[in-house]
Amino acid sequence: MGRWEPNARDRLLRAALELFVDRGYENVTVAEIAARAGLTKRTFFRHVTDKREVLFGGQEDLLRTFTDAIAAAPDSATPIAAIAAGVEAAGAVFRLDRRELVLQRQAVIASNDDLRERETLKSATLTATIAGALRERGVTEPVAGLAAEFGNLAFRTTFARWVSPGNQREFTELARETVGELRAATAALG
Amino acid sequence: MGRWEPNARDRLLRAALELFVDRGYENVTVAEIAARAGLTKRTFFRHVTDKREVLFGGQEDLLRTFTDAIAAAPDSATPIAAIAAGVEAAGAVFRLDRRELVLQRQAVIASNDDLRERETLKSATLTATIAGALRERGVTEPVAGLAAEFGNLAFRTTFARWVSPGNQREFTELARETVGELRAATAALG
The missing domain is CATH 1.10.10.60 (Homeodomain-like)
Incomplete structure (x- = not known):
């Protein structure tokens, strides 16, 4: 296809x-x-x-957007900086003029167990894709795997903020802020 | 039940x-x-x-083991230290005398798409459970969510090492080592 x-x-x-x-x-x-x-x-x-794939068909675009941006980050970029580039790039998919459509899609997914499961499984694919894109940059394990979990969480948190009621801020701006907060949180892990 | x-x-x-x-x-x-x-x-x-639940029925025990150990960690324990206690405690479920049984279970799960999906979904439940146990300790967001992803990865990595061919080391020992490696990796995220 x-x-x-x-x-x-x-x-x-x-x-x-x-x-x-x-x-x-x-x-x-x-x-x-x-x-x-x-x-x-x-x-x-x-x-x-x-x-079902009508609802999830956009996933490939999202993954490609992520991997392209991670690959395009400067050689000097740290894993988090490369991930930040990936999450910010997802703003091309989640534009404010498509927010209503995305909200409707989320409501439909929330209404059905099977769709919710599918969403969770797709999320695991995102983690694996980020880890692969980081390994392509020469990031080794266990850093690549850990950074990929960080990246998935950064994406999910940004997304949750972007779809939250009343939000009018751009995805890319929220992504920058979220990655910054999560980066600060790594210092508090102990 | x-x-x-x-x-x-x-x-x-x-x-x-x-x-x-x-x-x-x-x-x-x-x-x-x-x-x-x-x-x-x-x-x-x-x-x-x-x-299907014959294969996944042990999940509740595992989650309880995790949450109990996280709750029992000293007040002074950092999020990673509390998580380490949780992953190490899982050694009570994954004893070497049950390893053959666990390997057979993994082989059956790997043979069936539906079971593999179920395993991924159960893994998401573990993350949510760890985050909840950390919030009970007063850990706030976004640290609790990030630490929970760390905890899930630490568990999965420990588990993968424990079931790897020829392994004869105790789960708890591998858990300690894995958490240490992942903790060091947080410094390399950038």
Whole structure:
């Protein structure tokens, strides 16, 4: 399955979320999502493997954004500095003009055990991806593994702040602040 | 469901693992496990909710062991010192005389996607439990969350070393060493 135009994926996501919010995730069929998005069922399946993947299909973009930014950090960057670059880069995915869409997606995921589990599993993939990107930079174990856990926590905390009610601040700005706080927290671990 | 005698759970686990290793997890029924363990199907369901829980039923003991040890650490203990106490205490669950059983369990889990996912989800529960135990000690965020990720990684790394081929060292000893290495790694995060 190749990469496809991000707008097309958002269109599919928007169509699916409208239906999920209206009628509940469990009660919506793939055919209905495809119809709402103006796609045939066949075209739908060319883009996503199943209904669940409409919600999680953006993950590859996020992982690529992370790894590209970590790889592009200067040679002199510490593991935390490289991770900061990765989390800040995720601001390209989580733009304020897409926040409403992301909030709807989170509400749907929270409504279903299976989707919540999927979200947790995807989170573990992010950790593994960050660790791999750091090893590519020559960071050895156990530092790479520990830094990857730091990176995942930094991402999750930034994300939680970005989606929190009333937030109007940019993801990238929150990322910078969060990484700074977590960096200070490492000194308090003992 | 109350706590039940650990030997009885091990007996059930041993019976199930024999069958899973012989015939594959998917092909074994609850009735067969119960029969092999000398239990009625009814008694089986008093102890575990389903076939999968035979493999994961020990999780509550592990979590309790962790939280008890973290709670019992001296007031003066740093977050990492309290976590070290938790990981070392897990040696009561992972004794060398049970290593063969644990290795068989790992092999069965590795053979099945659903079980691997369940293992990942249980791991997220461990992180949340450690964070809760630290907050009970008055550790505030973001230190508690970061320390919990440290603790989960310390546990997973210790466990991986303990089950690695040829290992004959005690879990508690490996835990002490691993926490020390990860503690040193925090200084290299930057």
